[in-house]
Amino acid sequence: MREKLNSIDHFEALQDRLVSEWDRDVPTIVIPAGTCGRAAGADELIHATQQEITSRKLDGRIRLRITGCHGLCEMEPCVLIEPEGTIYPKIDPTEMARIVEAVARGEVLEDLLSQDPETGARIQKQKDLPFLKKQVRTILGRNEMLDPMRIEDYVRSGGYSAMAKVLARGAPAAVVEDVKASGLRGRGGAGFPTGRKWELLAKQPSDGGKFLVCNADEGDPGAYMDRSVLEGNPHSIVEGMIIGAYGTGATEGVIYVRNEYPLAVEHADIALQQARELGLLGEHILGTDFCFDISLVRGAGAFVCGEETALIRSIEGKIGEPRQRPPFPVEKGIDNKPTAINNVETWANIPIIIAQGAQQFAEIGTANNSGTKVFSLVGKIRNTGLVEVPMGTTIREIVHDIGGGPAGNARIKAVQTGGPSGGCIPAEMFDLPIDYDSLVEAGSIMGSGGMIVMDEDTCMVDVARYFMNFLKDESCGKCFTCRKGTQRMYEILDDIAKGSGTLEQLDLLEELAHVVKDTAMCGLGQTAPNPVLSTLRYFRDEYVEHIRKRRCPAGVCKELITYSINENCVGCQACVRACPVGAVKGREKEQHSIDAEKCIKCGLCRNVCKFEAVDVT
Amino acid sequence: MTQRANGPDSRDIRPQQGVDTKDIREIVARRGDERGGLIAVLQDIQARYGYLPQEGLKEVAEGTGRSLVDVYGVATFYRSFSLTPRGKHLICVCLGTACHVRGAPRILEQFQRELGVGVGGTTPDGEFTLETVNCLGACALGPVVVVDGKYFSNVAMPGVKGILREARSGSTRLKEPAAQASAR
Numbered sequence: 178m179r180e181k182l183n184s185i186d187h188f189e190a191l192q193d194r195l196v197s198e199w200d201r202d203v204p205t206i207v208i209p210a211g212t213c214g215r216a217a218g219a220d221e222l223i224h225a226t227q228q229e230i231t232s233r234k235l236d237g238r239i240r241l242r243i244t245g246c247h248g249l250c251e252m253e254p255c256v257l258i259e260p261e262g263t264i265y266p267k268i269d270p271t272e273m274a275r276i277v278e279a280v281a282r283g284e285v286l287e288d289l290l291s292q293d294p295e296t297g298a299r300i301q302k303q304k305d306l307p308f309l310k311k312q313v314r315t316i317l318g319r320n321e322m323l324d325p326m327r328i329e330d331y332v333r334s335g336g337y338s339a340m341a342k343v344l345a346r347g348a349p350a351a352v353v354e355d356v357k358a359s360g361l362r363g364r365g366g367a368g369f370p371t372g373r374k375w376e377l378l379a380k381q382p383s384d385g386g387k388f389l390v391c392n393a394d395e396g397d398p399g400a401y402m403d404r405s406v407l408e409g410n411p412h413s414i415v416e417g418m419i420i421g422a423y424g425t426g427a428t429e430g431v432i433y434v435r436n437e438y439p440l441a442v443e444h445a446d447i448a449l450q451q452a453r454e455l456g457l458l459g460e461h462i463l464g465t466d467f468c469f470d471i472s473l474v475r476g477a478g479a480f481v482c483g484e485e486t487a488l489i490r491s492i493e494g495k496i497g498e499p500r501q502r503p504p505f506p507v508e509k510g511i512d513n514k515p516t517a518i519n520n521v522e523t524w525a526n527i528p529i530i531i532a533q534g535a536q537q538f539a540e541i542g543t544a545n546n547s548g549t550k551v552f553s554l555v556g557k558i559r560n561t562g563l564v565e566v567p568m569g570t571t572i573r574e575i576v577h578d579i580g581g582g583p584a585g586n587a588r589i590k591a592v593q594t595g596g597p598s599g600g601c602i603p604a605e606m607f608d609l610p611i612d613y614d615s616l617v618e619a620g621s622i623m624g625s626g627g628m629i630v631m632d633e634d635t636c637m638v639d640v641a642r643y644f645m646n647f648l649k650d651e652s653c654g655k656c657f658t659c660r661k662g663t664q665r666m667y668e669i670l671d672d673i674a675k676g677s678g679t680l681e682q683l684d685l686l687e688e689l690a691h692v693v694k695d696t697a698m699c700g701l702g703q704t705a706p707n708p709v710l711s712t713l714r715y716f717r718d719e720y721v722e723h724i725r726k727r728r729c730p731a732g733v734c735k736e737l738i739t740y741s742i743n744e745n746c747v748g749c750q751a752c753v754r755a756c757p758v759g760a761v762k763g764r765e766k767e768q769h770s771i772d773a774e775k776c777i778k779c780g781l782c783r784n785v786c787k788f789e790a791v792d793v794t
Numbered sequence: 795m796t797q798r799a800n801g802p803d804s805r806d807i808r809p810q811q812g813v814d815t816k817d818i819r820e821i822v823a824r825r826g827d828e829r830g831g832l833i834a835v836l837q838d839i840q841a842r843y844g845y846l847p848q849e850g851l852k853e854v855a856e857g858t859g860r861s862l863v864d865v866y867g868v869a870t871f872y873r874s875f876s877l878t879p880r881g882k883h884l885i886c887v888c889l890g891t892a893c894h895v896r897g898a899p900r901i902l903e904q905f906q907r908e909l910g911v912g913v914g915g916t917t918p919d920g921e922f923t924l925e926t927v928n929c930l931g932a933c934a935l936g937p938v939v940v941v942d943g944k945y946f947s948n949v950a951m952p953g954v955k956g957i958l959r960e961a962r963s964g965s966t967r968l969k970e971p972a973a974q975a976s977a978r
Contacts, residue, residue, distance in 0.1 A: 212930070212931060212932060213931065213932040213933075213934060213935060215945075216932050216935055216938070216945030216947060217934075217935060217947065250933070250934030250935075251934055253934070395931070396928070396929075397929070398889070398890035398891045398892075398894075398928050398929035399890050399891035399892045399929060399933055400929070400931070401929070401931030401932075401933065404931045405931075431829055433830075436837070436874050437874075437927060437928075437929075437930060437931075438931065472828065472829045474828075474829050474830035474833075474834070475830070475833070475834070475837060476833075476872075477833050477836070477837065477872030477873070477874045477875060478872050478873030478874035478928075479871065479872050479873060480928065491830065491833065492829055492830050493829075493830075494829075494830050494831040494832035494833050494834070494868070495832070495868065496867050496868055496871045497871065497872070511829075553931075553933060555891075555892035555933035555934065555936070556891070556892050556895050556896070556933075557895060557896075561892075561933060561934035562934065593891065596891075627891070629891045629892055629895065631895060635895050640894075640895070643891070643894050644891075647928065653871075755952065757907055779900060779903060779904065779907075779951070780900055780951065781904070781951045781952065784950055784951045784952055785952050
């Protein structure tokens with residue numbers, strides 16, 4: 178149990194003590210163990226490290242720190258050595274013995290370092306990785322400094338100072354002014370100015386209580402920035418919300434988190450408990466008159482609950498159907514009380530704005546788009562991972578300089594931003610600076626920050642069909658045009674992908690898309706046509722090729738492709754054995770052949786072939 | 795293509811044995827007044843029984859004072875609730891965008907062929923239930939399949955058989971989170 182802090186002085190004394198007791202020169206092995214790190218094997222690495230440290234009697238001489246995700250997904254499981262900043266990528270647990278010994282002796286293991294893909298030169302320090310060079314990691318950079326399950330780590334690295342500063346200053350209105358001056362816009366997708374939202378909430382009558390919500394229902398497939406922040410640095414969200422409550426007069430907070438993120442739920446829960454123990458949350462925070470507490474609500478797997486009115490219903494324990502706005506949640510939200518909802522990344526920015534000052538924050542990024550934005554760069558890209566860059570960075574810089582270009586031999590042809598509500602931006606437009614406004618102009622949206630790279634082996638009709646299938650499943654069904662419109666759009670896309678579409682259907686699809694966009698009630702329906710409209714705008718020829726020539730240029734749409742075996746075949750029988758329907762025939766050491774009638778186009782033969790002998794046309 | 799894990803065809807609601815009403819009442823008493831009350835109650839019941847037994851839902855309706863229709867409404871609206879018992883091993887194929895462009899649909903088809911069940915289905919021997927998820931946020935590892943909590947990364951079609959074999963042998967069950975817990 179932690180001792181409760183009763184005053185701001187008391188808190189500052191604790192922080193000073195934590196800092197002075199910390200010996201920076203003790204070598205520390207840092208192992209990122211977010212959800213994906215663990216999936217890649219971080220747990221085994223942690224276990225091996227503990228054993229090696231104990232068996233060598235190095236306890237106290239080498240520290241081990243288990244952190245959340247650093248966003249270097251392609252390198253996981255990895256090990257970071259402090260204070261030098263040496264990074265070892267993709268480490269096998271059996272290597273830990275050597276690494277622990279090297280750390281104890283202050284040496285570097287050259288052979289385990291990562292290599293520059295161009296020159297082959299070894300890269301020792303994390304900061305020299307090409308992936309990190311153009312990034313500005315104001316938010317993500319803090320993950321490696323702390324164990325998310327220890328509030329002391331957060332406090333030592335400067336955490337809760339912004340909150341203490343605000344409480345000591347004692348002028349709630351100044352908090353709202355700071356956030357307004359920072360120019361921060363909501364990181365959840367639409368980009369509404371956060372300060373203005375708070376100002377509206379502060380003006381609401383406070384008799385029955387007011388709510389603040391952290392929207393951690395990160396539903397966009399291919400986006401996991403919010404998970405990484407909530408898992409890796411949950412106290413930054415808690416601190417942001419406390420500051421927000423002080424500024425707006427909110428009395429109760431809710432963190433609404435996706436059930437698919439069990440580790441984020443666990444870390445957020447622990448963070449709330451620890452903040453309460455220290456007296457940073459609850460009644461009379463740090464001995465002042467200010468009271469505020471936060472509860473945790475788990476979602477149950479409904480994409481539409483990312484929409485704010487649906488999210489409110491879900492927090493109330495009801496079916497997550499959106500409702501008409503106005504009244505906006507800021508007037509009538511949870512239990513009809515005034516409610517302001519902000520996304521995880523928005524909250525994580527608040528302590529930074531208060532700590533460094535609004536002006537300094539506004540200097541990063543561009544005029545109407547201040548600060549940094551975190552993207553999850555995934556798909557057909559060499560360096561998958563979390564990327565944090567100043568607003569206004571171009572897509573080309575992210576995809577090529579940071580992401581390292583294509584993963585395989587195929588050329589990159591587009592990036593998809595904004596999840597199912599967003600659109601595809603073609604490679605010709607990669608000089609587009611990324612900010613809220615230019616992405617909308619290009620037919621997409623910022624969204625929460627998913628960025629999925631697609632190459633020539635990705636079929637744009639299939640991508641549009643994928644999103645429409647997702648949306649028709651996730652449409653809550655309340656309003657007709659969304660429920661039926663997404664279903665009909667999916668059917669047309671399915672027809673086209675199967676080679677039975679017509680050019681008239683293409684016009685119908687476009688018309689339907691505009692109708693749904695104009696008539697749906699909530700954000701899900703209004704943006705649902707975006708994947709269709711943007712692919713039609715930039716990749717219409719792919720649609721036409723599917724219709725006119727019954728051909729899928731990317732070789733993805735099953736009904737339009739055939740598998741055949743070429744002369745590379747050595748007759749090894751691997752595909753004969755693998756074929757689930759017995760469609761591959763051929764004797765040993767003779768070229769095999771595929772019976773097109775029987776073939777179900779599962780692609781298993783191509784997958785097992787070691788000689789590139791299976792063609793798709 | 796894919797259907798929801800709790801699609802209409804899996805909503806076969808049969809009376810179930812072995813539901814402890816005292817247990818359910820306790821969950822309602824503990825969770826009912828929290829924010830997100832009913833959802834939290836159902837989550838706890840599902841964590842306890844692996845699905846939402848009909849008897850339990852009736853008890854929830856009585857305990858919370860909400861109509862049974864209301865309770866069923868919530869139980870069927872949210873994707874993570876199941877009204878039918880699941881198999882011994884839960885196979886979850888990620889269909890997030892990153893996994894999709896890296897071939898997840900074919901992995902899913904391969905599981906369907908191997909198991910002979912559709913999405914949301916349970917094999918007749920009660921061994922496996924096949925489900926899909928919209929994104930697990932482990933995109934660098936895609937295509938991702940999670941079996942009983944263990945993550946399989948960069949899954950290729952020929953590997954599906956091996957995953958099922960491993961699941962049958964029981965080695966996919968997560969070990970105690972020993973390393974993480976003992977470190978603090």
